[in-house]
Amino acid sequence: MSADPAVRREIPDATVARLPEYLRSLSRLAEQGVLSVSSEELAAAVGVRSAQLRKDLSHLGSYGVRGVGYEVDTLALEISRALGLTQDWPVAIVGMGNLGHALASYSGFVTKGFRIVALFDDEPGLRGEVVQGVAIQPFRELPARHALDPISIGVIATPAVAAQTVCDRLVEVGVRSILNFAPAVLSVPDDVDVRRVDLSTELQILAFHAQQKALGALEPVAAARGIDGRTPSEAVAT
């Protein structure tokens, strides 16, 4: 195996998942004119431990100053670079119901690196409607649209039944990154990356924790005196 010294690959998935949070906090700090932060401060803002933050950042390289902290701008730039946000990612949304509209209008989209280049929906009533400067077109236009200006990321916001078909078409034209909001498991080739966001899954997880709390509460025995000051041992964490 290789112990390549000069590399910055091999960033753990768990770290990658937190980088966007760090970036968001850094952007806010930058807006407020803050020039420098310590790992302690930034970690507090994001809601992680400072050791975790430092370890995460160490995967990107050494961008802090010992005894001082991190320069906000520099760190933000390095995280952006690591995430690939210094380049432009053309995004297409398929399915322009309420969710599709919400996504298209979502401010976070426009910000860093992402650019909506196409909106698809076969509903005749939506044909031609312009959202955020982009006109909704029938999904069959995908190949032509893609040929014109290649799509990097496809967002599926259709009903579950349509999701797999839409996904297949996207993969067909060459889209390799898919964000799926439909409650369906998509099957794709190995080289395609799918992430799923699902409301009902999240609700069910909340319900589980809520139930646990409820069950714990009516556990009379152990509560010798401690209903109030829960030991800081382990709160229900995300």
Next chain:
Amino acid sequence: MSADPAVRREIPDATVARLPEYLRSLSRLAEQGVLSVSSEELAAAVGVRSAQLRKDLSHLGSYGVRGVGYEVDTLALEISRALGLTQDWPVAIVGMGNLGHALASYSGFVTKGFRIVALFDDEPGLRGEVVQGVAIQPFRELPARHALDPISIGVIATPAVAAQTVCDRLVEVGVRSILNFAPAVLSVPDDVDVRRVDLSTELQILAFHAQQKALGALEPVAAARGIDGRTPSEAVAT
């Protein structure tokens, strides 16, 4: 202590996060009239390994039949029970923009266990609009609404700037489970459970993987120099 023998608590978070997926697949199978599945089949449908599935299910109890598999109905019921879906969870949505509308209309909501009891938005133009049988009301009505029919889960679908205030009010009246769609980190007391769903985080994670793939692709010759890629062994996984 806490070695309660008669309990089946202590389900790992990672398992809890997968149970909703299992449940969804089981429901689909049930619809198709399938009566029994093996761990192999169900795992394939969900996209996990069969050993993982069996281990997960073992945390709930022993509901399979050796040499045969799992009875679809029974297993679905047990998972529902474990997740707390056999009871009713009253949900309120705050912020009825496109996203709020999308969430309110989301079919997954209505299904198991979740019931929308209130929709809030201060926008005068939305006042009184009825979505899925529930009228939108000003957020200041929260305490009254909650007193009338307590809310278990609050969904925040407001802009980021309003999120913390909305969250504080929810916590104030006693809501202990919050699903946050706003791109903001909420601070809450220990006993409140917050889950965040964030579009731009997901996009950024996709962008990272896409970039990795791109870098890997132009590796064939240039490994000698500082560029380095990764071994082609394992593809980018979620």
Next chain:
DNA sequence: CAGTGTGAACCACTTCACAGCC
């Protein structure tokens, strides 16, 4: 015998604690 349930090995991530540097 086919397929579950599970100890044990393995692996990834987190946390600790401190050396190193500004």
Next chain:
DNA sequence: GGCTGTGAAGTGGTTCACACTG
């Protein structure tokens, strides 16, 4: 002196492989 960067220890989750059972 203060804070980063990081080996080492600790924790939790996954995978293996097989004993067990209907």
